Structure formats: C-alpha cells, structure tokens
Amino acid sequence: SPADLSHDEYQTAADWLRTHTRHRPEVAIICGSGLGMLADTLGCQESFAYSDVPGFPQSTVQGHAGRLVFGVLKGKMCVCMQGRFHMYEGHTLSKTTFPVRVFKLLGVKTLIVTNAAGSLADGLQPGDIMIIKDHINFPGFVGLNPLIGPNDDKFGPRFPAMSNCYDKELRCLATEIGKQLEITGLMREGVYAMVGGPNFESIAEARLLHRLGVDAVGMSTAPEVVVATHCGLRVFGLSLITNKVVKTYEDSDSVNHEGVLEVSRLRSVTVQQLVTELIGKMDINNNGP
Numbered sequence: 091s092p093a094d095l096s097h098d099e100y101q102t103a104a105d106w107l108r109t110h111t112r113h114r115p116e117v118a119i120i121c122g123s124g125l126g127m128l129a130d131t132l133g134c135q136e137s138f139a140y141s142d143v144p145g146f147p148q149s150t151v152q153g154h155a156g157r158l159v160f161g162v163l164k165g166k167m168c169v170c171m172q173g174r175f176h177m178y179e180g181h182t183l184s185k186t187t188f189p190v191r192v193f194k195l196l197g198v199k200t201l202i203v204t205n206a207a208g209s210l211a212d213g214l215q216p217g218d219i220m221i222i223k224d225h226i227n228f229p230g231f232v233g234l235n236p237l238i239g240p241n242d243d244k245f246g247p248r249f250p251a252m253s254n255c256y257d258k259e260l261r262c263l264a265t266e267i268g269k270q271l272e273i274t275g276l277m278r279e280g281v282y283a284m285v286g287g288p289n290f291e292s293i294a295e296a297r298l299l300h301r302l303g304v305d306a307v308g309m310s311t312a313p314e315v316v317v318a319t320h321c322g323l324r325v326f327g328l329s330l331i332t333n334k335v336v337k338t339y340e341d342s343d344s345v346n347h348e349g350v351l352e353v354s355r356l357r358s359v360t361v362q363q364l365v366t367e368l369i370g371k372m373d374i375n376n377n378g379p
C-alpha cells in the first residue's frame with residue numbers, strides 16, 4: 091500500500107517532473123488498454139518514459155505503452171498516462187496508484203480514467219461506452235486497498251468517504267457531449283467492478299457479479315479512484331465495452347486480450363472525441379469532493 095512509500099518518494103517524482111517540463115497540468119488522464127492514442131492528440135507535447143521518472147514502475151501489458159505525456163488539449167494543460175499499472179502485473183497497490191499522488195503534487199485537480207471492460211448488463215454491447223456511475227472494489231473488501239497502512243495526512247483523511255467518487259457534474263456533461271457527438275446510442279451509465287485478474291472470470295463468478303448488480307467488469311481503475319478521492323481530486327471514469335462476459339455454460343465463446351485490444355482500436359477515436367470535448371467544456375477550478 092502507499093504506506094510502503096514515504097511522502098518523499100511522491101515528492102521526488104513530482105519535483106523531477108517539475109524540473110524537466112514547463113507544463114503544469116490541471117487534468118490527468120489514465121488511458122486504458124488500447125486507448126493510449128489519446129495522448130498523441132495533445133498539443134505542445136513533452137513526454138517521458140516511465141523508466142525516466144523516479145519511482146514510476148514499468149508497464150508490462152500489450153496495449154500499454156509506458157509513457158507520461160504532457161500537453162495541451164482544448165486549452166487545458168493535461169498529463170496523460172499512456173499505459174497504466176495493474177495489480178495483476180505484480181505491482182503493489184502503492185505502485186499501481188503512485189502516479190495519482192504525483193499528479194496531485196503537480197497541482198492536477200481532475201482525474202479522467204478510461205479502461206476496457208467486459209459487459210454483464212444486457213443493454214451494454216461490445217463497442218459501447220459506459221460512463222462509470224460507481225464502482226465495486228472487490229480486492230478492497232479483502233484488504234487489497236491502496237489506503238491500507240498508516241494514513242498520509244498530507245494527502246487526505248484516515249477514513250475517506252467513497253459515496254461520491256465519480257463527479258455527477260462531469261457525468262452530466264459527458265452525457266450532454268454524447269448527444270452533441272450523436273453517440274447516445276452507444277452510451278449509458280453503470281457500475282464498474284474491479285476484480286484482481288489476470289485470469290478472466292469463471293462463469294460462476296460472472297453470474298455472481300451479474301447478480302450483485304455489476305454492469306461492467308475489469309482489472310483496474312478502482313485503486314486509482316480510491317487514491318484520487320482520498321486526496322481530493324475530482325474524478326470522471328469511462329469503460330469501453332470490449333466484449334460480453336460469458337454467463338452461460340452453453341456459450342462456447344471465450345474472451346481474450348487480442349479481442350479486447352481489437353475493439354479498443356475500433357472505438358479509440360470515439361473515446362478520444364468524448365474525452366477531448368469533456369476536457370474542453372469542464373470548468374477547471376473545481377476542487378473535487
């Protein structure tokens with residue numbers, strides 16, 4: 091957990107970045123599997139390999155580049171993670187969520203997280219975009235929570251509320267933008283559940299998640315959002331639905347990562363447009379929950 095890391099480690103990474111780029115980002119974007127092209131659309135780019143930044147872990151998953159890209163999008167100063175870290179790679183949760191606290195120290199106010207997810211809800215098809223209304227952090231239930239250990243009071247409270255992680259104003263704004271982009275047909279809100287992975291769920295596990303009201307399932311996002319909420323960042327999250335989760339024993343289909351990346355590639359432009367418009371239209375001074 092972040093308690094493994096001293097405050098200095100976050101400060102060292104933030105100080106290193108501050109001395110290596112003039113950019114002072116207000117918005118941070120975490121790009122999910124196959125959605126890293128969003129970073130390429132930033133203007134006036136300056137980028138660093140994760141290996142250049144003190145304390146940053148390395149990305150090891152196909153579809154996750156491993157670069158931190160600073161730039162301007164619709165007049166807003168942004169920093170984009172091309173490739174995120176997952177618990178299933180063996181990273182501790184402190185490393186998985188390390189960038190979020192560094193962004194906080196850089197002065198970021200809003201975090202946008204995107205991911206690829208499998209759909210459990212009947213109304214969510216591959217290629218759809220689910221605006222995350224709330225999440226279920228299953229690993230957190232058993233203590234795999236990034237806030238476990240001594241609390242760092244400089245970031246936030248010992249017992250942070252998680253009842254409003256996903257900012258309602260930003261969700262409404264994204265829905266409005268969906269209408270303008272004429273993509274409401276493939277957009278809806280829902281509950282995202284994080285499972286540890288790296289295996290995809292068994293059928294019994296998929297049926298359990300469905301019974302528990304989960305709309306989309308993935309292996310990321312919840313830890314970053316817990317840490318972001320703890321340190322007062324405003325959060326917007328979306329899942330690109332890349333496949334239907336297999337819920338019946340008769341269904342012979344089985345999901346694979348190549349298929350996930352294929353749908354991500356197909357829809358990455360639409361996700362880019364939505365996120366770009368959202369950044370352009372959001373008020374930047376909001377200090378989150």
Ligand SMILES: Nc1nc2ncn(CCNC(CO)CO)c2c(=O)[nH]1
Pocket residue numbers: 123151176206207208209287290291307308309332333334335336345346347350
């Ligand atoms: N059933 C199911 N379908 C999914 N499609 C994407 N993801 C998100 C996980 N993405 C992994 C593997 O593609 C890479 O991070 C999942 C998932 O966790 N479960």
